[in-house]
C-alpha cells in the first residue's frame with residue numbers, strides 16, 4: 001500500500017476583516033501519498049492558494065487557521081513553533097509560485113540565494129554548499145556558469161527553474177507548486193512540468209500541483225482534487241476523472257477544455273461566476289450555477305462521500 005506523507009484533516013482557514021469572515025478553506029480533508037502528484041484545481045478564488053499556504057503556515061495577515069490538523073510524516077505542523085516551522089520549510093516542504101520573484105531576491109545572485117538556503121539548514125562550509133548549489137542548478141538545466149547571475153539576467157523559464165532548484169536543493173518530501181507555469185508559454189510550461197515529473201520519479205517527492213487549468217492536472221497528476229468556494233467537491237484518479245467526471249462542476253470544467261481536434265474551436269465557459277465568499281450560498285455552494293440543482297441542494301450541504309477509489313460531494317450521489 002502507498003504510504004501517506006501528508007494528512008490534512010478538517011482544515012478551516014478563514015480571513016477576518018472588521019465586517020466579515022471569508023471561509024477560504026472550509027473543512028477540507030485530504031491525504032497526499034509519497035511520490036504522487038496531486039492536482040488541486042478550481043476557478044480563481046476557490047481557496048487553492050490558501051490551502052497551499054496553510055500547509056506551510058505562511059498565510060498573509062488577516063488569514064488564520066481556525067480548525068483542523070495538518071500531519072506531515074506523523075507530526076502535527078499546526079503544533080510546531082515558528083523555529084520548528086522554519087526548519088520544516090525548505091528542508092521537508094519546498095514551495096514554488098507563479099512569480100519566481102516571490103522567492104528570489106532580485107538584488108542577489110541566484111547562487112548566493114541557494115547557498116544561503118543550504119547553510120541555514122545544514123552545517124556545512126560555503127564551498128561544499130556552492131557545490132550543492134551548482135548541482136541543483138545543473139539538475140534543473142541551468143549551466144554552472146550562470147550561478148552568479150542575478151534573477152533579471154535569466155529568462156522567465158530559467159527563473160522558474162532557479163526557483164525549483166532552490167526549493168528542491170535540500171531534497172524535501174513535499175513540493176507545493178502554486179500555478180508554477182501559468183505565466184509561461186506552452187513549450188516552456190511543458191518543459192517545466194517534465195522537470196517536476198523527473199524530480200518526482202528520481203526522488204519520490206510528492207507534489208501538490210495547484211492550478212486553475214483542469215487540462216494540465218489531468219495530463220500531469222496522478223490524482224485530481226477539485227475545489228469550489230472553499231470546499232472539495234471531487235477527488236479521483238486523473239485518468240478516471242477525465243473520462244467519467246461525477247460532480248456537475250467537474251463536468252463543466254472538463255467541457256470547458258478547448259478541443260484541439262476540432263477545427264472550429266468551441267469554448268464552453270462555465271455559466272455564471274463563483275460566489276461572493278463573504279456570503280456564499282446556503283446548502284451546496286454550487287447550486288446557483290448547477291444544471292442539476294434540486295430543492296434539497298439549496299438547503300442541505302452535500303458531504304464528501306467515498307465512492308470507489310474517489311470521493312464526491314453532491315446530492316446526486318449516495319441516495
Ligand SMILES: Nc1ncnc2c1ncn2[C@@H]1O[C@H](COP(=O)(O)OP(=O)(O)O)[C@@H](O)[C@H]1O
Nearest residue numbers: 015024043044045046047048049050060062277
Ligand atoms: N490576503 C487575503 N485577505 C483577504 N481575503 C483573501 C486573502 N487572500 C485570499 N483571500 C480570499 O480567500 C478566497 C480564496 O482565495 P485564494 O486562496 O487565493 O484562491 P485561489 O488560489 O483558488 O484563487 C477568495 O475569496 C479571496 O478573496
Ligand code: SF4
Nearest residue numbers: 284287290297314315
Ligand atoms: S448538490 Fe445539487 S447543486 Fe450541488 S452539485 Fe450536486 S446537484 Fe448540483
Ligand SMILES: [Mg+2]
Nearest residue numbers: 048049050178
Ligand atoms: Mg491562487
